[in-house]
Amino acid sequence: MPRTFLHKQARWFPEGSLAELPDIDASPGGFDIRRFALQPGDAIFFDFLTVHAAPGFPYPARRRILSLRYLSADARHAPRTWRTSPPFDDLHAGLPAGAAMDHPLFPVVSPA
Secondary structure (H helix, E strand, C coil), X not given: CXXXXXXXXXXXXXCCCCCCCCCHHHCHHXXXXXXXXXXXXXXXXXXXXXXXXXXXXXXXXXXXXXXXXXXXCCCECCCCCCCXXXXXXXXXXXXXXXXXXXXXXXXXXXXC
């Protein structure tokens, strides 16, 4: 169940509709946890279904991140009945279900 960071609210799916994450901090030895020493400008890549987190940010300034989501060339539009993050409120009007992701919101980074 994805939840907001500050208030642990279920914002994208109805409460109780998905399983809760296990308490990983309570038994970290039971999970394949990977850590990386990153420097400003470094990047990591992972499947969006990977449970991921970062430790607290120890600086007075606000943490800034850039999140990019890449799709494979054969990805197809699968409209969602729930609020997505980011929201694509009118995407269904210009991109029918099952269509290739050929839309200005999804620019091609590298042609095949």
